[in-house]
Amino acid sequence: MKRWYGKLLGAFAGAALLRFNPLLGAIIGLLIGHAFDADWFRLRRNNPYAMLGLDREASDHDVDQAYRRLISQYHPDRLSGAAPELRAQAEARAAELNRAYDRIKAQRKTRK
Numbered sequence: 001m002k003r004w005y006g007k008l009l010g011a012f013a014g015a016a017l018l019r020f021n022p023l024l025g026a027i028i029g030l031l032i033g034h035a036f037d038a039d040w041f042r043l044r045r046n047n048p049y050a051m052l053g054l055d056r057e058a059s060d061h062d063v064d065q066a067y068r069r070l071i072s073q074y075h076p077d078r079l080s081g082a083a084p085e086l087r088a089q090a091e092a093r094a095a096e097l098n099r100a101y102d103r104i105k106a107q108r109k110t111r112k
Helices: 005-017 022-037 060-074 084-111
Strands: none
Touching: 005 022, 060 084
């Protein structure tokens, strides 16, 4: 879902706050509104869909496909000959992906 109202409200607020140059204020407000519309300020760690690179409207097939693609990339067994630091990072990322996938599946199960 594309949001647009942050840009509109930001442009009006910027123009009102910078009365000495309303055009500059509108442009600055538009940029800030765009940042809010694009969720630049939201923490993505709590969003399991963002962990898998998806949005909330993704189908079950898309969720499964994204999970399989990412877990095959970050699975610790795949990096058995790598440096210990790299293997530890892969284990942590794989654990995050598993938690995100489990949360999505649990949310969708309770919704049905």
